[in-house]
Amino acid sequence: MKKIYSIPVFLTMMFLVACSEDFLDLKPIAMETEETFYKDFDALDMTATAAYGILCTRDIFDYYIFMGYASAADDVEVGGENTNDWPQFQAVDRLQHSPMLSTIFDSWGYCYKGIRMTNEFLSRVDKIRATDTKVNQALVDQRIAEMKFLRAFYHFYLAVVYGGVPIADKIVDPSMFSTPRNSLKEVYDFMIKDLKEAIPYLKEKSQLAPNYGRVSKGAARALLAKILLYESSYAKNYPGDERFAGMQERWTEALQYAEEVINSGEYQLVGINGERFASWRNPNGGVGGYRWIFTLDGDNSPESIWEIQNVMDGKGWTYTRGSYIVTYFTVRYYYRPSDPTHSDRVVGGWSFNLPTSYMVNAFGNQDSRETGLHSVPVDPKLDPRFATSIGRPGDTILVNDQTEGEKWFPMSFSNLPTQTISRKYECSPQEYWNGRTNDNEGPMNVRWIRYADVVLMAAEAAYMAGDKPKALNYINQIRKRARMSGNTGYPEDLTDISFEDIVHERRL
Template identity: 25%
Template structure:
């Protein structure tokens, strides 16, 4: 297809990669920049290129690997690289970036990349390749981020709900946070991926909502009844899921949209208190996206330790810490328990699909929803990319 969300994902990431390549091609030649500035910006740029490629390789699999500024003629002759080749470049960029990044970010620069974020991202990249030989290094990287007294200032927040409070940006649990503002005075509906605000917040809000606390949204991404059933008695439920039926019982109204379940995402919900008074409010939500946080890296380290034959006691300590924060009892440190905890702790934060795919559980869990092995792991590559390269770029299996 030449339309759809996969086109936006593809274009957004390759636009970022192109900008990164431009910066890297020019910064070394610059004569008016300090060595310290060059070192930090080069490291940040390599981190971002790795970040964009990690998105692409997870969503599309075989994608073009471009690490230089292309001549116009080269735009039409690109071919795909394998996921292994893409991952090798991602690892290289992150390893190059780590030494040039600061341990902490000053108050006026929040949103820039820290060394801890790069180590956590590299650990995640190693984990996602599903190669047990990479798990020991992943666990070591996570330990540097997770250990008490880590040099990056990370710690679990005592109150789970505080992590997602828009007034609590860049809190001690956030490792990689994408900042959003409500400063845009204009909008571009043709490029909603490029705005300063978080348009995703508008998507998940209740359609035509009239009531307390929340602002109206568009009613997409309703929470599945399966997740509700799993979480109903979990202490994190109230901070994770909005119970629409309870709001209606209290006098609120909204329209149920496609696949409505009367349960909605709370962590990124549109809040009246944060609705923009300027620009186009629907595209101007100042609600940040937390891509990686400490409870996530705790659970990723526990998984890496268990998969590499590392310290089972440390894995249990990490799993227990995530549960103890919300008042849950200790449980055995098994892979199944770690995966189950990831679903609960990180619900609606964008990890579940990739967790199911990388652990080989997607068919069993999503097969009844139409997931097909060998196809559904990836999105279709945008048709115009195939056409402009005259078939040099091949469509993913199952989409022809």
């Protein structure tokens, strides 16, 4: 009996002796870790997708940039139901904002989230490239370039809001959370380096179809031209300001990259030859190019260099992948002419981003603060861009009325102190209002870089570099497209050009 009891004791002792530290240090088998997840390029590519995904955040890259920051200038007021609507935006409008406003600090967190994703990808790609035998090396080069563009883009957004910021060129660990800010010049040099390294490996827009949301060679060149233009402007206008220490005038270089976009043959000013495009706005005769590019049908048009794509998967509150712009900017009320009381009825929009009288007058070259213009004062409505951009009392909107059906009704301006409304981003009832379930389901892409913007960059850079004839040619291309989008003969070509003329065209 004694021998029988000793057998299990002996086996137990043998088992314990055989144990080693490996027994206690086994890697978890029921939980994904970074080491087990990043096994091939397909897994790493999900991180690249996540870096793009930050762009779908409604708080930053959707209505914030158009409404939250534009209201600080004189061309728009915040608007809304009344002057107390959206206090955070009202504070920016009155220049009473603080760093604690979500309109300010949200950009910090979201941009650095995007930067972290780009750095996560870039820190792992060399190992994956060496170990994944099936990987397409050209595709790896393209993704690296895309991540460098996005890293530069997020840094640029931060620099516009904050000035000098901490450069994040690698994954940030807790010990780096108190990293001091870099100078603005250092941030600009970092962005320029990333973009120059990215351009050779990116595809042209025509090669990306149908994946137009990916970064193209044209997008990188355009962003680089913009950054060089900003640096040049800081250097010229603030030569003794320590915030811009080290900045240089780089007009020729800015012009070079803008013209690489222009001469690529990938883009055009839509409607410059008078083309008309099918649209619900005018089912019989179509609309001009300038009106069409700001419609749903104009998504990824030949004038688009880079747009944040509308995915509308509805996953989450801030990551809807739809747009808030339609709801925020569309007029709030309309009325039935058949109703003698002209009572307000709800369209569904929130009537934010109201053009001011300064903006109205600018379309007619009548803003008294603008001096040095070579265009003559005219009725603002003669510029075809006016009706696309601004609505006023007497203008109508297509509404699906419960009683009278779908037709054009007069907009109500009873709650709008400026007696104006923004009109670029309206949608038809069929496109949006009839089927929406949330206010953030606007169907249009967010247009971030347009070819017209690049043409204006080229005009400014050429003018500052001393080539006025070239600058005049580029400005007149912008004016011609506007003119050919209507039938009034305006705006006319300029015969001479000033820097103020370039600034004026950019306002419009």
